[in-house]
Structure formats: C-alpha cells, structure tokens
Amino acid sequence: MSKAVAKKGPVRALGAMSGTSLDGVDAAVIVTDGLDILGFGESDYREYTEEERAVLSAALGLWPGEGEEKAAEVVMAAHEALLGRFRDIDLVGFHGQTLAHEPRGRGTHQVGDGDALATALNLPVVWDFRSADIEMGGEGAPLASFYHHACARWIGAQGPVAFLNMGGVGNLTWVDPRIARPEAEGALLSFDTGPANAPVNDLVWARRGLAYDKDGELARQGEVETGALELFLDDPYFSRIPPKSLDRNAFPEMMSLVRELKDEDAAATLMGMAAAAVLRGMEHCPEPPEMLLVTGGGRKNPVLMEMLSVSLDCPVQPVEEVGLDGDMLEAQAFGYLAVRVSRGLPTSCPSTTGVKMSVGGGKVSRP
Ligand SMILES: Nc1ncnc2c1ncn2[C@@H]1O[C@H](COP(=O)(O)OP(=O)(O)OP(=O)(O)O)[C@@H](O)[C@H]1O
Numbered sequence: 001m002s003k004a005v006a007k008k009g010p011v012r013a014l015g016a017m018s019g020t021s022l023d024g025v026d027a028a029v030i031v032t033d034g035l036d037i038l039g040f041g042e043s044d045y046r047e048y049t050e051e052e053r054a055v056l057s058a059a060l061g062l063w064p065g066e067g068e069e070k071a072a073e074v075v076m077a078a079h080e081a082l083l084g085r086f087r088d089i090d091l092v093g094f095h096g097q098t099l100a101h102e103p104r105g106r107g108t109h110q111v112g113d114g115d116a117l118a119t120a121l122n123l124p125v126v127w128d129f130r131s132a133d134i135e136m137g138g139e140g141a142p143l144a145s146f147y148h149h150a151c152a153r154w155i156g157a158q159g160p161v162a163f164l165n166m167g168g169v170g171n172l173t174w175v176d177p178r179i180a181r182p183e184a185e186g187a188l189l190s191f192d193t194g195p196a197n198a199p200v201n202d203l204v205w206a207r208r209g210l211a212y213d214k215d216g217e218l219a220r221q222g223e224v225e226t227g228a229l230e231l232f233l234d235d236p237y238f239s240r241i242p243p244k245s246l247d248r249n250a251f252p253e254m255m256s257l258v259r260e261l262k263d264e265d266a267a268a269t270l271m272g273m274a275a276a277a278v279l280r281g282m283e284h285c286p287e288p289p290e291m292l293l294v295t296g297g298g299r300k301n302p303v304l305m306e307m308l309s310v311s312l313d314c315p316v317q318p319v320e321e322v323g324l325d326g327d328m329l330e331a332q333a334f335g336y337l338a339v340r341v342s343r344g345l346p347t348s349c350p351s352t353t354g355v356k357m358s359v360g361g362g363k364v365s366r367p
C-alpha cells in the first residue's frame with residue numbers, strides 16, 4: 001500500500017462525481033480519517049460541453065462492451081483535466097459516470113477507468129464503489145448515506161435528520177446521529193425516492209433546447225396535471241419497503257404522461273412528480289426527522305422547494321443553512337468513502353442498500 005493511503009491520521013482526499021443529470025463533473029477535497037469530517041478543502045467543477053453531453057446521453061443504458069468507448073473518453077478527459085488542477089492530494093475517490101443500473105439484473109455500470117486515472121494523476125485512486133455491494137445482494141446505491149451520517153454529526157444534530165439529494169434522480173437518507181456508528185442498527189435508512197431533475201431536463205431540452213428549467217421559471221407558470229400525477233404514483237416502486245434504488249431512466253412512462261400538455265404544465269407536472277415521490281419516500285422514515293436538508297441542484301429550484309415545504313411537517317432547508325456545500329456534497333462523499341475503503345471500513349450496510357452485511361466496496365488502483 002502506498003504511504004499516502006497507509007498513513008494513520010487525517011488524509012486529504014479528492015472526491016469526484018459525475019452525476020445522472022449529465023451536467024458535468026464536481027470535485028472537492030475533504031480532510032478525514034474515514035470516520036469524522038475534519039475539514040473541507042478546495043472544490044471545482046468541469047461542465048460537459050453540449051457535444052459531450054450528447055455522447056453521454058446516447059450511451060445511457062449501455063453495458064461494458066456495447067460500444068461505450070466514446071463515453072469513456074469523454075469521462076476520462078473531463079476527470080483528468082479537472083482533477084489535475086488540485087494539489088497535495090493523498091487519495092482520489094472516482095465515482096465515474098453511471099450508464100446503466102440494474103441491481104437485480106446485470107448489475108451496475110460506471111464508465112471510467114480507475115487504473116488509467118491513477119497513472120494519469122500519479123495518485124492512488126479508489127473506484128468501482130458499487131459492484132461489491134451488488135454482489136452481496138445490495139442495491140449498490142445510494143452510497144452517500146455513510147457520509148450523510150458524518151455530516152449529521154459534523155453539524156451537531158442531536159436528533160434524527162434527513163438528507164435529500166435532488167440531482168437527476170432523488171435519494172433520501174434518514175440519519176440518527178445519536179447512534180455513533182453508521183453501520184449500527186437504527187443509525188441509517190436510505191433509498192432513491194424517484195426521478196428528480198432528469199425528466200424536467202429532458203423535457204426542456206427536447207421542447208426548448210434548454211439544459212434545465214432555471215429557477216423553475218417554466219414550471220412556475222404551469223399547473224400540475226393531477227390525473228398524470230396520480231397515474232405516476234400508482235407505480236409499485238413508491239410503496240416498496242426501502243432500501244431500493246433506481247436507474248436514471250426507470251420511469252419512461254413519465255414522458256408519455258405529459259406528452260399532450262403544454263410546456264409549462266408538463267414542467268410543473270414532472271416537478272410535481274419528483275416532489276410527490278419524495279413525500280411518499282418520507283413515509284418510510286422510522287421517525288419524523290427534525291429537518292429535511294436538501295442537497296444537489298434541485299435545492300436551487302424554488303418551485304420544487306416550495307412544493308416540498310408546503311407538504312411536509314418538518315422544515316425544508318438547503319444544506320447551506322447548516323454550513324454544508326450542496327453543490328459538492330456528493331463529490332465530498334466519494335472522497336470520504338475512498339478513505340473508508342482504503343482503511344477497510346464499510347461503505348454500505350443492510351439499511352442503506354439492502355446488502356446482506358456491511359461491506360466496503362471499491363477497488364484501489366495505484367500509479
Ligand atoms: N437554478 C436552478 N434552477 C432549477 N434547477 C436547477 C438549478 N440549478 C441546478 N438545477 C438542476 O439541478 C441539476 C443538477 O443537479 P446535480 O448537480 O445535483 O445533479 P447530479 O449530481 O448530476 O445528479 P445525481 O445526484 O442524481 O447523480 C441540473 O441539471 C438542473 O436540473
């Protein structure tokens with residue numbers, strides 16, 4: 001093991017996440033011993049160009065060997081350029097780009113090669129975080145849950161809180177910080193709530209050539225079509241007991257449900273579906289959280305935040321309200337998880353992914 005990974009105290013880990021909304025790569029430094037957050041460092045972002053996004057979008061659903069080379073090139077070039085800007089890094093946590101996710105079938109596929117990245121950066125790289133969990137019967141997602149537990153302790157939460165990540169897909173982690181170890185029974189419950197921003201992005205791209213509905217401007221002018229919403233909520237996914245996870249395009253019927261609607265109503269309805277999926281998800285919490293802390297791009301959408309606030313009994317706040325960075329939380333999570341993997345600590349457990357027993361997923365590649 002390289003000296004940097006083996007050293008005992010805190011390390012400066014660089015986490016990188018290329019999420020399901022296909023907007024770009026986030027990278028952030030976190031200082032941690034794999035248990036506690038000891039500090040935060042620099043962060044940076046590399047947006048995908050329109051051409052790159054088109055390549056990634058066309059590769060969604062592909063499995064290894066099915067012609068994903070172009071997507072791999074896009075992902076690797078973006079990561080090498082972005083991660084090369086950072087200095088004094090001990091270890092990299094590289095999530096890659098999820099192209100396909102079928103935990104009960106073919107597994108999960110994040111494109112990107114950790115071996116090649118380790119060589120390019122001359123640093124140890126932890127990657128392929130999800131496969132081991134799936135091999136042991138888990139969903140392979142969500143994985144940020146253990147980091148959310150560290151966040152809840154870092155903000156000094158005294159009772160249960162919930163983290164909601166509204167990226168392309170939504171995921172929720174209920175945390176009881178009074179239980180010190182995340183893998184201990186009762187400390188965590190996590191699962192994907194449903195589609196979040198991805199359907200609205202797809203809609204405004206197809207109809208208006210926009211990457212996303214900025215500040216919910218389009219949705220704000222429309223009305224939620226309740227018939228479509230009810231049909232969407234009939235899907236058995238929402239009553240399934242968590243843990244559970246989703247592929248980005250797991251609800252293809254959403255688009256046909258709004259096909260006949262004018263742009264404003266279609267955007268409002270898709271946003272309403274994302275919010276309603278969260279409300280259904282909240283019903284699975286073991287006890288009501290003291291607050292819902294929202295991370296990911298969706299927290300910047302006032303229409304979505306309003307939909308959540310009016311329907312939930314607890315305060316709904318962006319994570320910035322408690323001193324965290326909602327643009328970088330997932331990137332930090334994969335830095336934190338990389339340190340855990342390098343130290344043999346678990347990264348998921350039965351209540352976060354449904355895995356049979358706690359598991360530390362992830363390969364370590366050295367330069
Ligand atoms: N000002 C804004 N108004 C409305 N929506 C926004 C705004 N800013 C960001 N978003 C939405 O958030 C998305 C990006 O979110 P984020 O970066 O959290 O996604 P991700 O990391 O790709 O996803 P995931 O967490 O699912 O992997 C954008 O594609 C857009 O839909």
Ligand SMILES: CC(=O)N[C@H]1[C@@H]2OC[C@@H](O2)[C@@H](O)[C@@H]1O[C@H](C)C(=O)O
Nearest residue numbers: 020098101141142143144169171330
């Ligand atoms: C398979 C996969 O990449 N899943 C992502 C996706 O994006 C959000 C949601 O679906 C979550 O399950 C996960 O990412 C977060 C960061 C996680 O693993 O916690």
